[in-house]
Amino acid sequence: MSNIKEIQEEVVDEFSMFDDWMQRYEYMIELGKSLPLIDDKYKIDENLIKGCQSKVWVHAELDDDKLVFTADSDAIITKGIVAILIRVFSNQHPSAIIEADTHFIDEIGLKEHLSPTRANGLVSMIKQLKMYAVAYQTQLN
Amino acid sequence: MNPVTKNITFDVAKIREDFPILKRKVNGYPLAYLDNAATSQTPKPVMDVIIDYYSNYNANIHRGVHSLSQEATDKYEQARIKIQKHFNAQKAHEIIFTSGTTHGINLVANGFSAILKEGDEILVSALEHHSNIVPWQMLCEKTGAILRVIPMNEEGELIYPAFEELISENTKMVFLNHVSNALGTVNPIEKIIKKAHSVDAAVLIDGAQAAPHIKADVQELDVDFYVASAHKMCGPTGVGVLYGKEEWLEKLPPYQGGGEMIDTVTFEKTTYAGLPHKFEAGTPNICGGIAFGAAIDYLNQIGFENIASSENDLLNYATKKLMEIDGMKIYGVSKNKTAVISFNIEGLHPYDIGTLLDKMGIAVRTGHHCAQPIMDFYRIPGTVRASFSFYNTKGEVERFIEALKKAKSMLS
Numbered sequence: 001m002s003n004i005k006e007i008q009e010e011v012v013d014e015f016s017m018f019d020d021w022m023q024r025y026e027y028m029i030e031l032g033k034s035l036p037l038i039d040d041k042y043k044i045d046e047n048l049i050k051g052c053q054s055k056v057w058v059h060a061e062l063d064d065d066k067l068v069f070t071a072d073s074d075a076i077i078t079k080g081i082v083a084i085l086i087r088v089f090s091n092q093h094p095s096a097i098i099e100a101d102t103h104f105i106d107e108i109g110l111k112e113h114l115s116p117t118r119a120n121g122l123v124s125m126i127k128q129l130k131m132y133a134v135a136y137q138t139q140l141n
Numbered sequence: 142m143n144p145v146t147k148n149i150t151f152d153v154a155k156i157r158e159d160f161p162i163l164k165r166k167v168n169g170y171p172l173a174y175l176d177n178a179a180t181s182q183t184p185k186p187v188m189d190v191i192i193d194y195y196s197n198y199n200a201n202i203h204r205g206v207h208s209l210s211q212e213a214t215d216k217y218e219q220a221r222i223k224i225q226k227h228f229n230a231q232k233a234h235e236i237i238f239t240s241g242t243t244h245g246i247n248l249v250a251n252g253f254s255a256i257l258k259e260g261d262e263i264l265v266s267a268l269e270h271h272s273n274i275v276p277w278q279m280l281c282e283k284t285g286a287i288l289r290v291i292p293m294n295e296e297g298e299l300i301y302p303a304f305e306e307l308i309s310e311n312t313k314m315v316f317l318n319h320v321s322n323a324l325g326t327v328n329p330i331e332k333i334i335k336k337a338h339s340v341d342a343a344v345l346i347d348g349a350q351a352a353p354h355i356k357a358d359v360q361e362l363d364v365d366f367y368v369a370s371a372h373k374m375c376g377p378t379g380v381g382v383l384y385g386k387e388e389w390l391e392k393l394p395p396y397q398g399g400g401e402m403i404d405t406v407t408f409e410k411t412t413y414a415g416l417p418h419k420f421e422a423g424t425p426n427i428c429g430g431i432a433f434g435a436a437i438d439y440l441n442q443i444g445f446e447n448i449a450s451s452e453n454d455l456l457n458y459a460t461k462k463l464m465e466i467d468g469m470k471i472y473g474v475s476k477n478k479t480a481v482i483s484f485n486i487e488g489l490h491p492y493d494i495g496t497l498l499d500k501m502g503i504a505v506r507t508g509h510h511c512a513q514p515i516m517d518f519y520r521i522p523g524t525v526r527a528s529f530s531f532y533n534t535k536g537e538v539e540r541f542i543e544a545l546k547k548a549k550s551m552l553s
């Protein structure tokens with residue numbers, strides 16, 4: 001199992017193959033389509049992330065000492081972004097998730113999605129993943 | 142208008158020279174700015190006025206004896222008269238400078254809290270911007286008045302017979318927009334104002350979306366209040382206008398207390414200044430007001446007939462091209478609409494479309510457009526909205542359509 005940093009490097013490598021925005025977005029759209037869906041019973045308002053023009057649901061549960069995320073969105077580009085985040089953060093120890101930095105998003109050319117004023121909620125999404133990690137971390141202690 | 146005279150008076154290439162921002166590139170592509178309903182771009186003559194103000198006569202108004210203050214006051218009051226003339230108000234003091242449409246609506250709604258009683262009814266249309274809903278809901282909470290909604294149909298038009306049934310002797314106020322921001326529908330305000338007056342109800346028209354395209358004559362309309370924002374009319378942000386009939390403005394209490402709006406102040410009692418100052422507490426947006434006047438001059442120089450006919454051409458052309466796209470659904474198909482097209486493509490999320498269009502330099506709005514009740518009516522989360530201005534071109538419409546097709550093929 002790779003650690004968060006290794007996975008981030010993998011993702012950065014993959015994105016570095018693309019010459020232009022169109023290929024990057026086509027790839028994200030593909031990722032979005034392949035995102036394993038969240039169980040419908042978790043697609044409830046409590047799991048909805050606020051601050052998005054599109055809807056994003058995130059569910060978290062512990063598998064041993066690893067935190068597993070599942071998620072979905074009604075917009076496909078958002079779903080692609082969610083897929084990347086899940087690939088990076090899911091199946092990791094909560095403490096590693098809490099400590100992880102998110103600089104790789106810059107490097108894969110999605111910086112514009114990181115602006116806190118952009119109504120896509122990438123920032124809120126990351127915050128939410130980290131909040132889950134904090135919550136489960138205390139449970140593990 | 143025949144095409145020959147139109148060519149002489151209206152040259153879009155020349156007009157675009159006035160708008161430096163239109164030469165910009167966005168994400169490597171030339172900008173196609175199709176979000177004019179949110180805010181319009183600012184032409185050089187208006188920018189020049191702003192620079193002139195800060196370069197030559199920046200001073201507080203109505204207060205100083207010194208020359209700069211007098212010059213600034215004169216220019217500010219001249220702008221008020223330009224606005225008065227433009228809307229054909231009878232008196233200059235019926236024109237109140239505001240910070241924008243939202244401020245104007247809140248000012249009137251607040252004033253009506255002194256007039257309405259429990260059980261009084263006020264009517265709102267189903268097509269409103271949140272700005273023209275929330276202040277009235279707050280008013281109802283304060284006074285116990287009842288808010289009733291004039292319903293809309295699938296075409297995105299108000300159902301006039303339903304309005305006739307809703308209105309009664311209990312109706313004290315009707316407020317609706319002249320043009321819907323989410324759909325572009327032009328509402329039959331003449332009829333509605335007449336009918337409302339037959340039961341002595343006052344009418345406030347939110348002209349935010351109409352003012353850039355239609356020259357409203359407040360006397361001919363016989364409207365009680367008309368509000369608009371400069372930033373949608375080629376003027377700066379943070380300034381707008383409230384027109385109110387003198388008798389109504391006299392009747393309403395002041396909105397904010399402060400300097401400028403008083404006659405005499407003692408700790409026992411303050412008497413208020415007369416109109417328009419009673420509603421203009423504090424130092425106003427002086428430069429903005431003067432630039433607003435310049436923006437109105439600019440629009441009139443282009444000519445509202447030219448504006449309407451060029452925008453209508455763009456609307457018809459874009460609508461026809463959009464309808465050729467599979468799965469296209471346009472919301473708001475009234476025959477009487479401004480150059481606004483709200484749409485979705487079956488199976489695609491507006492946010493995805495907007496994101497990809499932006500990557501290709503096309504600026505549109507996505508989301509609920511501050512009109513959630515309309516989105517709920519159509520049972521959709523939002524739409525993509527393209528809104529055209531007289532400075533847009535057919536070429537930009539074509540780029541928009543091509544980009545949209547590209548986005549669709551990427552997303553499907």
Ligand SMILES: Cc1ncc(COP(=O)(O)O)c(C=O)c1O
Pocket residue numbers: 178179240241242243244270272273318320321322347349350370
């Ligand atoms: C119909 C309508 N009313 C009110 C507003 C609010 O205007 P402002 O934000 O300038 O106060 C808008 C602006 O989007 C609008 O379109």
